[in-house]
Amino acid sequence: MIEGKIIKGIGGFYYVDDGKDLYECRARGIFRKEKMTPLVGDDVLISIVDFENKKGIVEKIKERKSELIRPAIANVDKALIVFAVKNPSPNLSLLDRFIVLAEKENLEVVIILTKIDLDDENVLEEIKNIYQNTYKVIPVSTKEKIGIEKVKEELKNSVVVFAGPSGVGKSSLLNEIDKNFNLQTGDVSEKIKRGKHTTRHAELLKLGENSMVADTPGFSSLVLDDIEEDELKEYFVEFDKFDECKFGSRCIHENEPNCSVKEAVKENKIEKKRYDSYIQLLNEIRNKKRRY
Ligand SMILES: Nc1nc2c(ncn2[C@@H]2O[C@H](COP(=O)(O)OP(=O)(O)OP(=O)(O)O)[C@@H](O)[C@H]2O)c(=O)[nH]1
Ligand SMILES: [Mg+2]
Ligand SMILES: [Zn+2]
Secondary structure, X not given: OEEEEEEEEEOOEEEEEOOOOEEEEEEOHHHHHOOOOOXXXXXXXXXXXXXXXXXXXXXXXXXXXXXXXXXXXXXXXXXXEEEEOOOOOOOHHHHHHXXXXXXXXXXXXXXXXXXXXXXXXXXXXXXXXXXXXXXXXXXXXXXXXXXXXXXXXXXXXXXXXXXXXXXXXXXXXXXXXXXXXXXXXXXXXXXXXXXXXXXXXXXXXXXXXXXXXXXXXXXXXXXXXXOOOOOHHHHOHHHOOOOOOOOHHHOOOOOOOOOHHHHHHHOOOOOHHHHHHHHHHHHHHHHHXXXX
């Protein structure tokens, strides 16, 4: 058997790179039975059915270091979450949801704000103020070639996923980072200022010797299905510093007395917008539980 990495999956075929060749593979039926779908980024063992035409079968999926459902990708170290300051306007609830899911997988999170050449309402400053004490925020204009080097820095020696809504410029930015990528880009609808879902499949691309980067399809919603009510606070990492709550680790920082997180919000040591977002997601998780 040959060891390799799935770099792309289309229509039931998985494209496995063993460092030398690319094999077109089907997956063993057993995976479907076990409700285990191979993901782009998976390290796999394949058996070869046709050497000449490089066709194989995925026999075994190695244990995943990390796994995201949307975008669907395994074994990345870092997520660059990409939002545009305008066209489409950023949805911060969606940003916070992605951060929660990425933190759950222990990914390093970096926020990329694109299209700053269009920023006539200081959206960049507004978002920076909310997030920059917790996450690295990199302003980018692919059009005016601003911030490209900073993004390249983030890609060194890691496996990174570009994630974000459709139309924010993920593929455009990647094309700027490496002219050989030649990824398809699309425009943003004039009327509703939304992307047109140009990128249809996640794809891992090699960047130099030690890096890989995944371009992925844009998404417009994320549900926090697998997250428990008392777990959510762990993924708002700026709360960590404030651990003096009266109820200790049982405090979910909502209505408890002597809650140091709520105190920190009052004193502007935690951004109110992030705290409000936390409470909103907390209620959403509860309401979902009740429905089932
Ligand atoms: N003004 C401006 N437009 C940009 C910038 N970056 C990308 N665009 C435009 O935004 C549109 C969408 O770009 P894409 O790269 O296809 O966006 P995407 O995030 O890959 O979208 P999906 O593949 O649908 O998820 C294109 O028309 C780009 O030319 C930028 O920095 N400034
Ligand atoms: Mg794209
Ligand atoms: Zn508390």
